[in-house]
Amino acid sequence: MAAHILVAGGGIGGLASALALARQGHRIELLEQASAFGEIGAGVQLGPNATRRLRALGLEKALAAVAAQPDALTVRSAAGNDVLARMPLAQAIAQRYGAPYLCVHRADLHTLLLDAVRDQECIALNTDARIVDVKFNDNVVCASSADARAWEGDALIGADGLWSNVRQHVATPDSPPRATGHMAWRAMVAQSAIPAALRRHGVEVWLGPRLHAVAYPVRGGEWLNVVVIAEATSAGDVRDWDQASSLVALQQATGRSGAALQALLEAMPGWRAWALSDRAPLTGADELVRERIALVGDAAHPMLPYLAQGAGMAIEDAVALGEALGGGAPAELPNALQRYAAARWQRNARVQARAQRNGQIFHATGPVRLGRDLAMRTFGAALLDQPWLYAG
Template identity: 40%
Template sequence: MSSTTPSFLVIGGGIGGLAAALALAHDGHTVRVLERAPEFTEVGAGLQIGPNASRVLERLGVLDAVTATAFFPNRLTLRDAMTGERLVSLKTEDAFQNRFGHRYFVAHRADLHHALLTACRESGLVELLPGKEVVRVEPQRPGAVVHCADGTVHSSGALVAADGLHSRVRRLLVGDAEPVDSGYVAHRGTVPIEALAGTGGLREPDSMVIWVGPGMHLVQYPVRRGKLCNQVAAFDTRRYTQHAGDHGAQLRAAFAAACHDVQAGIALMDSSRRWPMLDRPPVTGWSRDGITLVGDAAHPMLQYLAQGACQAIEDSVALADRVAAHPGDPQTAFDEFEAIRAPRTARVQTAARAWGEVLHIDGMGARLRDAFVAGRAEDDYGVMDWLYGFDAADTHGAGPQAAGSARSEPAPDTTPHTPREIPA
């Protein structure tokens, strides 16, 4: 058993875990973070950050560090992957910033992670322990005793689990089935901007572009101040079962009918690694007896709204604010945290699924989609108010823009699963 007991124990040293630890440390709490990897690093490439997350990063004091190497696109553009035609664009410059308080930016995941990690270290209140693979969690009401593979044991009256999509702690609290496989996979990676531009495959170098087609899409945007281009190619594997044993052939087949710009990007993709696109339906019951979940452990979502990391970042200050409202009572704080966050994250989870269907629709559905967005003004931000105007520090669960949008848009079905009781 560790000789000292921190106020809070966090499992998982990714973006969600570090953001939660930093938010708690800002209020003077001691935090111990257990990370299974031998060092604190972040796997992945590009990351999109909306204003809803930027205002949290600003409060945590890391926004400047993250944006130092970020790229600020002028537009978010939707294009037809088959014809190359621009379908709709949203400007993300001055008018966008005036409405939401921050610009939309894209960054490398490692840069965001490094900024959070540095701030945690400099706080003097966050103990960072790598190489701590959690093998058993014993609820002690409140909090838990956590056993690691190296034989160490850690205890706290308040446990925050940021252990991702396959969370061990989630199985104790919620007890739901395995994540839902959408059938889609994503290939991700960065390429030098010159390499892509040299192929003629960089139509809008100052924009974040989503190329959409039947059962597939390609996202492209610059990172690292425009020196690299991050690409995400996603497609429905169920359409290409004849290539199931060859990831490269399956990727090429999925985009074989795409326009030149898309094919140029696909030709530069690394086909050796890919990630299945998984999520879970919204549930409740992920806070109990001084234990709570944050990020993907609580509300994993498909990537179509680029909100996975953003929602984990929102979680951090919402959690810290509830702890501050109930000093010495993490059980009540965590219960209120879930009550505030569950409706918000459920809405984002549900909207992400719906947006994926819109992106990948075929035939007459695609024609109707294109007709619906055609002619939309580039500064028509109303459709995004609920997402980007949200203030995670608002205990009512919405900022002024989000609240207005919520009145005009139906809430998603958030019928909870029946949670499992924590075993004695």
């Protein structure tokens, strides 16, 4: 007999989890705290590890219709724009890992997942369903919303993001996410609206003291996504992922960049910002699962964007969850969730730790920066490739 599973959170991790579980025959109740399903934010880089799993969920064609396939990853100096290292992407990486490296707008990824979920008759969608209380026993989990609605299921999946309410019922004692002292500014523009010299067909990264910038195409290459991350503190609400900002505010934190990067930043029509928070890397499977409750994505292992794997790890979690549960009966769920946690915690912890380490490398100053640049010029693509990650 298939199980009835509650999924808290209608973002990328929640939708992917609902879809993966539905494909195993389970009945899903998806609980989204907002009044409508939607997504804000900027672009998302999807390595072969993520696109391989989206293919497994039946989303290969839908993804290809909205994504851009960058031709290369190029790392440059923010000051002089000189190339430090370059790694071919496109067909080269697809052949190496059996799946492409793609760039997509977060809202487009969310929409294709939502469309796939809506095609599943066994998934019920609920909005205005912010979970404020969870009760469970050996056989059932009950989740209650702020407006006094309640849902019962055989298990609860917490995919409710960085500020998860479900998390406190798994990670005990729990603590808030930690402020990193880093801020991210994002902008998007139609490629046709900027000079040809500023348009980008690959992923380009500029490294500078205490900052770095990334630009890459999305929406079939027709739009350009630009993100600047710097060591700065937010004057706004740390929970607000969509703060209004400006180039002036960005440059008050970062100063002016070299001419090439500066020209790109000045061409952007507007800026949004958010403060970056994370958690320490996972230390064990017990931080992912407790009895009939499990966590996926940022609810379990939020990470800095210095490895471009936040969405990728949420998608990996979702597919692993579906594989661990299979078509098992409700009585088997606690053991199945433990299998999921055992399969995921070490990989997620490694990505969290590597993302933190990359932040130190990307933002290095002084002799460390000089050593980094020399190593990149010497070893090039060998330093940029991530076989342990992309083949996993």
